[in-house]
Amino acid sequence: MGDGDFRALMSLFPTGVAVIGAMDGAGQPWGMTCSSLCAVSLSPPVLLVCLRSGSPTLAALERTGAFSVNLLHDSARDVAELFASGDPDRFWRTAWHLPDEIAAGPHLRDAAHAVGDCRVDGVRQVGDHTVVFGRVIRVSVASGPERTPLLYGLRRYAVWPASGSVTEPGRSRPDPADEE
Numbered sequence: 326m327g328d329g330d331f332r333a334l335m336s337l338f339p340t341g342v343a344v345i346g347a348m349d350g351a352g353q354p355w356g357m358t359c360s361s362l363c364a365v366s367l368s369p370p371v372l373l374v375c376l377r378s379g380s381p382t383l384a385a386l387e388r389t390g391a392f393s394v395n396l397l398h399d400s401a402r403d404v405a406e407l408f409a410s411g412d413p414d415r416f417w418r419t420a421w422h423l424p425d426e427i428a429a430g431p432h433l434r435d436a437a438h439a440v441g442d443c444r445v446d447g448v449r450q451v452g453d454h455t456v457v458f459g460r461v462i463r464v465s466v467a468s469g470p471e472r473t474p475l476l477y478g479l480r481r482y483a484v485w486p487a488s489g490s491v492t493e494p495g496r497s498r499p500d501p502a503d504e505e
Contacts, residue, residue: 336478336479336480337478337479338478339476339477339478339479339483340360340361340362340476340477340478341360341362341396341397341474341475341476341477342358342359342360342396342397342401342405342474342475342476342477342482343358343359343360343362343374343394343395343396343397344356344357344358344359344395344397344404344405344408344433344436344437345357345359345374345376345382345386345392345393345394345395345430346382346392346393346395346421346430346431346432346433347382347385347386347389347391347392347393347429347430347431348385348389348391348423348430348431349381349384349385349388349389350388350389353385354416354421354430354431355381355382355384355385355386356382356395356408356415356416356430356431356433357376357377357380357382357408357409357411358405358406358408358409359374359375359376360477361374361375361376361454362374362394365458369460370460370461371446371458371459371460371461372394372441372443372458372459372461373456373457373458373459374392374394374456374457374459375451375454375455375456375457376454376455376457377453377454377455378450378453378454378455383455383457386430386445386457387445387448390444390445391429391430391442391443391444391445392429392430392443392445392457392459393428393429393430393431393432393440393441393442393443394440394441394443394459395431395432395433395436395437395440396437396438396439396440396441396474397433397436397437397438397474397475398436398437398438398467398472398473398474398475399472399473399474399475399484399485400472400475401433401435401436401437401475402475402482404419404433404436405475405477405482407419416431419433419435419436420433420434420435420436421433421434422434424465427442427462427463428442429442429443429444429462430442432465437467438466438467438472438473438474439464439465439466439467440464440465441459441461441463441464441465442461442462442463442464442465443459443460443461443462444459444460444462445457445458445459445460446458446459446460473485
């Protein structure tokens with residue numbers, strides 16, 4: 326299987342969109358759009374993110390041992406694209422803050438509907454990416470109007486349906502008869 330086949334396969338797997346953020350030793354924020362995010366364990370709460378090896382965001386989080394996971398809401402497509410672009414002014418072009426001393430990385434004030442603060446619990450290089458395991462130390466959910474997640478798949482952005490489930494309106498859980 327070639328790289329193109331694998332990319333085509335992965336484009337067929339829709340996922341949520343997050344911005345991974347970290348502060349470097351000089352207090353400069355770094356961040357990148359990431360759709361490779363997965364829960365690993367509920368107890369203790371651990372997730373994993375996959376970041377391009379050699380990225381400045383990865384270097385910052387490895388130096389400080391901490392990072393934030395900003396789950397983007399349905400109106401934050403422009404922020405997802407900005408942080409995917411590598412624009413060096415991305416933190417000047419979007420609102421962010423460090424709410425307190427527990428913050429493990431930048432919180433995207435207007436773009437995230439939830440933020441997880443994580444401490445690095447391990448790293449493993451796999452091909453051209455590095456898998457980072459993060460122990461979640463805090464979850465912050467945005468106040469205000471409820472937002473739905475921004476999704477990405479088939480090489481385009483989408484939003485979660487306003488009501489019902491993705492597959493069938495009004496049906497919130499799979500029917501046991503549907504499972505193999």
